[in-house]
Amino acid sequence: MEELFRQKIADRTLQVAVYGLGYVGLPLALEFAKKGYLVLGIDVNADKVAKLNAGENYIQDLDDAEVQKVVQQGYLRATTELTASKDADAIFICVPTPFTDHKDPDISYILQSAEAIARTLRPGQVVILKSTTFPGTTNDYVLPILNRSGLEVGKDYFLAFSPERIDPGNKKWTTANTPVVVGGVTPQCTELATLVQGVIVDTVVPVSSPRVAEMTKLLENIFRSVNIALVNELAQLCDRMGGINIWEVVEAAATKPFGYMPFYPGPGIGGHCILIDPYYLSWAARKYDFVTNFITLAAEVNESMPFYVRELIEREIARQPVSLAEAQILILGVAFKRDVDDLRHSPALKVIELLQSDQVRNITYYDPYIPEIQVDGQHYTSIPALTPAVLQQANVVVITTDHSNVDYQMVVDHSRAVIDTRNACKNTTGDKRHVLVLGGGQR
């Protein structure tokens, strides 16, 4: 089987199917298509499928011309037909893994994909799950579904877990140059999944099982969540103590060439990964009567940050001759992080929601990447352009996301009051007494 795969890779006859054409799936599909392999994208979203088949890119990090080219050349096409993976040699699952309202894992999208694949599973296919999930998902949930086909894993077909590490907005580390970890259900599953991914990734790191690979991904994201929580807590302590700026402290600590890695405070965490993934593990741990204290504590601190920002806003408004209800509050940046157009679980939305619940009537926002948002049933459109007049109108300007294409000098020069939760104004000059930096120790 390995020889056959090597042959198909060498002569470009390997066919690829990708379930889920989002932030993870489309870049992956594009990499294979660029290398001259036939790729079929499968997505339940008919709008994405139609766009892609028309050669239209909808993922910010990808190059429009590259997407158009592979579609025109016939290397990439998309369908909403969920059982369309039957001709593929390698099948990737890149569907969402959200949590429920009660923050329990929702792996229903993975299960739907597995059911669809099982219906047409044939000997020689390699299935690689890339969606982030809790240890045991591949073996205890996906494997039994695929086994219903009557085929035998490791002999007839192959199954592995290989977590995605893509970091949207990161220009340096891309799909191709970021190493990937692979854990197969059997050694041959690992070998074949390694071989397939080696087509588009420079370094593939095999591990002993899917569970190890699943836990590896969660460790990576929990590591970030815990360290961000630590610095968020210290930011609040610096504000309480006064006279110590956490941003300066982090930069100073980062000069240590070993044993330290800088993390930065902010208005909270968002996106589809760092916020959600830790809960997948704490849920899985419960079955073993185990409480994941670090995860719980980190979540508590990180999820308190929008409430802390609300407190800073309310303190600022209390200093001005205007009531909270009448105050004009301008939110700068609503994407969950800098220079991306991803709004999922953004802490800025939580800040807006809290202000709404405080009866603030005049909330506006500006985000060059996100033209409109919906918060708790209320619809907002972004201010079309950030101008001195727009800034002057606001009682307080709250920088929730530090997009790099915003003129922060103009923000400092023309705002009445600024709450900077990202230290975005650090390189600005002039009088900054009206700029309150989260964790700046200004009291």
Ligand SMILES: NC(=O)c1ccc[n+]([C@@H]2O[C@H](COP(=O)([O-])OP(=O)(O)OC[C@H]3O[C@@H](n4cnc5c(N)ncnc54)[C@H](O)[C@@H]3O)[C@@H](O)[C@H]2O)c1
């Ligand atoms: N976005 C990231 O930066 C990132 C990074 C690493 C890992 N991940 C993980 O990768 C997975 C995918 O995340 P994403 O950000 O690409 O999500 P996404 O929402 O951008 O894309 C998922 C796509 O799957 C489609 N889909 C849903 N159900 C489907 C089904 N049954 N069959 C086919 N398609 C279906 C959706 O329509 C959507 O287009 C998640 O598990 C996430 O945690 C994401």
